[in-house]
Amino acid sequence: MATDPAPHPHASAEEVEAAYKDPKLANVLYHDWEAGTYDEKWSISYDDRCITYAVDRFKAVAGDTGPYEHALELGCGTGFFLLNLMQGDVIKKGSVTDLSPGMVEVALRNAQHLGLDVDGRVADAERIPYDDNTFDLVVGHAVLHHIPDVEAAMREVQRVLKPGGKFVFAGDPTNIGNFYARKLGQATWWLTTNVTKAIPALNDWRRPQEELDESSRAAALEAVVDLHTFDPGDLEKTARRAGAVEVRAVTDELTAALFGWPVRTFEAAVPREKLGFSWAMFAYRTWQNLSWVDQNVFAKVLPREVFYNVSVTGKKPAKRD
Ligand SMILES: C[S@@+](CC[C@H](N)C(=O)[O-])C[C@H]1O[C@@H](n2cnc3c(N)ncnc32)[C@H](O)[C@@H]1O
Structure with missing residues (x-):
């Protein structure tokens, strides 16, 4: 979506140019730049609201809430998923990794502020720098769609899990969900930027042109970092090919996504000071109510493919005696 700021200010023009041909470099540049403002941009917090969200999302796919030792x-x-799962008592000790050094730095800083027992490393999910059989649980949130070779990453997950250990990847886009989310986001961006330009009374709802131009440039790079969307059944097959057992993919958010993507785009298209606390509460409560309807009504009657988010869980086979 055309909603994001430009790549980080330390990237040279050559690096940005090279990034268009190299998704991993693009991920590093793009997410390094985003690291400092990421929590604010995505309304990420480390309080009850996000703890409940992370634990509920984990439980919906994993079927349990641990606790897991490591x-x-x-x-x-920035640590949104693991740190909030630790605060929700799902995980006791955590190790955070990311391809972007800027993100690992912010995640470790967040963990330190929260007083959590966390270490961290810069790491590519396709080559995880930990020994075999190390972890009781591996998690990820909104990450699979950025990894060039998802099956290779899942093989690595199997390697570093202890026998019988579990993985939970949540919050990646489905093929169909991504289609309508992008279309709605693009339409909202176009409408907001053009209406606020065309109607003089609304001109001060338009962000300065240079900021809008930056967002458009970043959107081009974002197209390079967003590599995949998923069919839930295919994602299950990928996990099984990597050696996982007890694999299960679940989906969520339909009306919540149809509401949420235009809202998030609108928020990014207008000056931040125009939307106050009541708007934030309205957006959050409406999203919450629609998520409830999705889960309790639509999930019972519609195929899982039409929902926006897909999550997948599975296990490393237990050791035979
Ligand atoms: C959309 S962000 C999600 C961040 C966080 N999990 C959350 O939900 O807020 C995706 C993250 O994956 C990281 N990433 C992209 N490709 C990666 C790879 N090959 N290995 C490890 N991390 C990667 C990016 O740097 C970025 O921080």
């Missing part, structure tokens, strides 16, 4: 997160970003 967990690894791949593509941790």
Whole structure:
């Protein structure tokens, strides 16, 4: 979506140019740049709201809430998933990893502020720098769609899990969900930027042109970092090919995504000071209510493929005696 700021200011023009042909370099540049503002941009917090969200999402796919002794997160970003799962008592000790050094730094800083027992490393999910049989749990949130070779990453997950250990990857886009989310996001961006330009009374709802231009340039790079969307059945097959057992993919968010993507795009297209606390509460409560309807009504009657998010869980086979 055309909603994001430009790549980080330390990237040279040559690096940015090279990044268009190299998704991993693009991921590093893009997410390094985003690291400092990521929590604010995605309304990530480390309080009850996000703890409940992370634990509920984990439980919906894993079917349990642990506790797990030692967990690894791949593509941790600022630590949203693992740190909130630790605060929700699902995980006791954590290791965070990400391809972006900037993200690992912020995740470790967040963990330190929260007083959590966490170490971290810069790491590519396709080559995890930990020994075989190390973790009881491996988690990821919104990361699989950035990894060029998802099956290779899943093989690595199997390697570093202890026998019988579990993985949970949540929050990646489905093929169909991504289609309508992008279309709605693009339409909202176009409408907001053009209406606020065309109607003089709304001109001060338009972000400065240079910021809008930056967002458009970043959107081009974002197209390079977003590599996949998933069919839930195919994702299950990928996990099984990597050696996992007890594999299960679940989906969620339909009306919540149809509401959420235009709202998030609108928020990114207008000056931040225009939308206050009541707007944030309205957006969050409406999203919450729609998620409830999705889970309790639509999930019972519609195929899983039409929902926006897909999550997948599975296990490393237990050791035979
Ligand atoms: C959309 S962000 C999600 C961050 C965080 N998990 C969250 O939910 O807020 C995706 C993250 O995956 C990281 N990433 C991308 N490709 C990766 C790879 N091959 N290995 C490890 N991390 C990767 C990015 O740097 C970024 O921090």
